[in-house]
Amino acid sequence: MTPAPVRAPDHLTLALPKGRILEEAVALLSLAGLPLTLPEKSRALRHEFPDVGVTILELRNQDVPVYVDLGVADVGIVGKDVLIESGRGVYEPVDLGFARCRLSLIREVGATGPLVRVGTKYPRAARAYLSAHGIPAEVVKLSGNIELAALTGLAEAVIDLVQTGSTLRANNLEEVDVLFESSARLIVNRAALKLRRERLRPLISRLRELGAGEPDRASAGQPQTSQQS
């Protein structure tokens, strides 16, 4: 195995997800004192910014928490939904206030009857929710266009993200319950926080000023349901 490269204590490795979070994350980091840009069309997965002392790793959302938890990246930006689903206990100092949405239980409008199968991209959160409500449904892990499962009879309900509600309206679906609210979070490796504190402390402070501030401690951690709160 190739040994991990030794990085200078003033160098930062950032784990950022491609997709809808990337552009706003880079813009926010630039406002916070790290002048970064990403090439528009490139297959490169690792972007070096020697003048800023930063490396960006471009990842799938679901992989951001593990890169930060295992210390390959010092810092990451990821949705609270993905962070909860990862089960990783990384330090989460800033609610960045964008990519706001909620994870909800969704059914066809007017549907009644027991839940036998529930389709979702979030099996951990789904199992926690169903178990807290004493619902013995099977959780079916899906990868995208989750709402189709409720439309086709694959499942009696789905657990998926809602933002504007337009996907629900376009498919005759309704929100039955909200598991939790989500927004983009800054996450930090705990060892890096000590080793690279000269760079991380000012970054965290500036992002707190720019974003929504510290995460609500009551909603941090495990999935909650609107019925519990």
Ligand SMILES: Nc1ncnc2c1ncn2[C@@H]1O[C@H](COP(=O)(O)OP(=O)(O)OP(=O)(O)O)[C@@H](O)[C@H]1O
């Ligand atoms: N409709 C939405 N409105 C606002 N925020 C959203 C919406 N959908 C998802 N998000 C948030 O943005 C994050 C990234 O979403 P995105 O659509 O880029 O990833 P994805 O396609 O679900 O994931 P991947 O491609 O990595 O499997 C989600 O984890 C969630 O926190």
Ligand SMILES: O=P(O)(O)OC[C@H]1O[C@H](OP(=O)(O)OP(=O)(O)O)[C@H](O)[C@@H]1O
């Ligand atoms: O309430 P709305 O504003 O309609 O947003 C909700 C939709 O956005 C996300 O899907 P996305 O577009 O990321 O596609 P995906 O299902 O492939 O993840 C989510 O999975 C919902 O389907």
